[in-house]
Amino acid sequence: MSQELLMTSLAILFQGLLATLLLSAASIVGGTLIGLLAAVLRSFGPWGTPRIARLYTELFRGTPVLITLMFIYFGVSYFGYAIDVFAAGVVGLSIYQGAYISEVFRSGIEAVPKGQWEVSQILGLSKIQAFFSVILPQTGKIVIPPLVGQYLSLIKDTSIVSMIGMSELMHGGQAIVDRVGKPVEIYGLVAVLYFIVCFPLSQWVRHHDRRRSLLS
Template sequence: MSTDLLTTSLPILLQGLAVTLLLSAAAIAGSTIAGLLAAVLRTFGPWDTGRIAKLYTELFRGTPVLITLMFIYFGVSYFGYAIDVFAAGVAGLSIYQGAYIGEIFRAGIEAVPKGQWEASQILGLSRSQTFFSVVLPQTGKIVLPPLIGQYLSLIKDTSIVSMIGMSELMHGGQAIVDRIGKPVEIYGLVALLYFIVCFPLSQWVRHHDRRSLPT
């Protein structure tokens, strides 16, 4: 890659990367809340809410993320409301990834020994106190590695938001290619920037998994 091409393209790509990171952070927060809520409703909620949470989980795990993004961005406009492309991206990624994160949380909740519930009841804690004070902290330790892995998937899924016109990293790379060509060099640079963001997290997950193996 020539120096001129690098100096011309890098500022645009870094600006797109900043948008990608902001989008990722907002979607990580939203999907974590959605996933935790779905897991709690499926595990402890009344029958009706548990069935609704299960339907939500199965529906979005069985459909492509692009369909979710398109439905939110164009569907809201169809009903006469305006939605910002950034808000549509955050909502779409949060709802879609929340279905996967909900299953991670549910597995973590169910992995907490039943004896913890019994001991908490003996101590006089209510069901909600037991969940938030005893079960949830242990769940967080159990689900952290797969949760980080799902966050990595979310970060990479932000590239799909370019399909609804958001000027993030992938969209910036496409704009450069459309203007000056050089797709191999530009998309290679885009891939490198994604790698720089995702590699440290993937290494952390791998290191944590190695430490968790019995010796």
């Protein structure tokens, strides 16, 4: 690969990387909020909400992420509304990953000793107050490693958003290959950029797990 082609490719790929990071950040926030809500409803929601939350998690964990993205992007247009690819990507990834994140939160909530609820009731806290002031902080400490692991999966899933036309990292690499060829070199650069983003997070999770095992 010539130096000129390398510099041109890197400029395009860095633009795609920025779009990937923005998409990932927005989807992480959305997926975390959706996942937490689904976990709370499934654990102690009123009326039939636990069944609805369970149906949501089972439905999206049992279907490919591409189907979710296609349904959001083309389904909204089918009903006469317009949605851009970035918004469709954020909504689709948030809903899809929220189903997995909800299971992470639910496991964390169930791992908190039942006695914490009893102590909260003795102190006169309502169920909502007990959850947010006592249970949720302890849940956060438990779920951080698997939650970050799920965020890594989300970052890698952003490459699929190129299928609905978003110019993120994978789409930028595909555009370069279509124009100049050299798929091995270009996709190699794409892989390196994904690795640069994901490797520090994976190392942090590994370090955190090792530290917890030593303390336990």
